[in-house]
Amino acid sequence: MSKASERAYSQIRAMILSGALPAGAQLGEEALAERCGVSRTPIRDALRRLEGELLVKRSGTQRTFVADWSLDDVGDAFELRAMLEGHAARRAAERMTDPQIKRLREANRVIGAAVRASPPDVEGFLEGNREFHAIILQAAASPRLAALLGTLIEQPVIWRTAHHYGREALLRSFGEHDELLAAFARRDGPWAEAVMAAHIRRAYHAYADAHTGLAVIDRQLAHG
Amino acid sequence: MSKASERAYSQIRAMILSGALPAGAQLGEEALAERCGVSRTPIRDALRRLEGELLVKRSGTQRTFVADWSLDDVGDAFELRAMLEGHAARRAAERMTDPQIKRLREANRVIGAAVRASPPDVEGFLEGNREFHAIILQAAASPRLAALLGTLIEQPVIWRTAHHYGREALLRSFGEHDELLAAFARRDGPWAEAVMAAHIRRAYHAYADAHTGLAVIDRQLAHG
């Protein structure tokens, strides 16, 4: 898995996460092989890994698709993420080093700048967010927890959410990070856990509201 | 993945779970292929899946081993399992149908019989336990939760634990299942969650105690 297989895995995942391969799209091994410039063998390896991460789904037999998430699925994922990442935050608060806190502050500074831009820089916001959460996960120092959360966090639907946010939602999210930073700074594990869980549940509600609204609009467009 | 690959996956997993392939053992694709009567291709597929479940580990490049768990790893896994399976119990309690409760009672009856046998039938106890927890996970009706828990539950170290239990520990575990059943019967989600989490944490403590004791004995044997 040194070269081609690893590269194929990254490429396919990037295509899914970026939306180049939309949810529900069929993944032909042959086509992917040609696209990545390798044979089907490393593609198969990559698809097995992505299947384990629930990023792709095998339709019984004979066909492979980009996983499609229902609203229930998304709700489940956010709830699990709230629980696990809350746990991660508690562990992180109990273990965090000063340099890590510094990196967290820097990541949050980037987020703040992105939020205050006109118009808000959603991509910058997302990038800062990933960094912020990645540092916390790293500080939690639990490989197993990281593995579980990885399959939840690295889902396109989880992050594309933010594109539907208004400025006030972005600002609120930013403020919650400040609260988290304060908890980390005083090594307050329980409070960090509570804030993190609430932070993620709030993100879900923002998503669900936006999604419902968009679904309504979609339906109106379809009928009118 | 219809036939050979699936079979190879099950076989290898069974070998790991049963201890026929001990932790740290090297897994040669060629040898496994011969042992399963298939070519290396389905073996590779199977190993990729098992790698995703953290049952096997790839040593950088060039070698594959049965995953070896430190005591910290086990502690992490139990803590995560307590959290997630507690969540599963709550969801299950809110959704459980009467037939499912009946199946739970039956599984617990099997466990009770195994515990009361002389000597206690540990294999029967484990079988009933797997069934008991599987029904709950199914009733929780969250594929994502099932996927996460699957990688935690299906670890040999988690279950072989019970071989170190005394009769009183087995009986206590059995009694906690009764408590869970009662919570399910009255659809008491929060209580089911609390009991389940405590149940699993207690199982870990029994394991850690036994492990520490065994480690001490091992050391004494090594020195004497």
Add this chain to the structure above:
DNA sequence: CTGCTCTACTTTGTATACAATACACCCTGC
């Protein structure tokens, strides 16, 4: 026109051959 069936094609599963890589052992030189 609709429904069914059969066929052809698409797609994945499996086997095998070959290449690359890392590890271990041995040989040589100091």
Add this chain to the structure above:
DNA sequence: GCAGGGTGTATTGTATACAAAGTAGAGCAG
């Protein structure tokens, strides 16, 4: 005797050919 390099071997990575299975589409019958 030890250290360093080099070669041989074991093991995984990759490509390709072939087999099996299923789906879609076309053609035919009712």
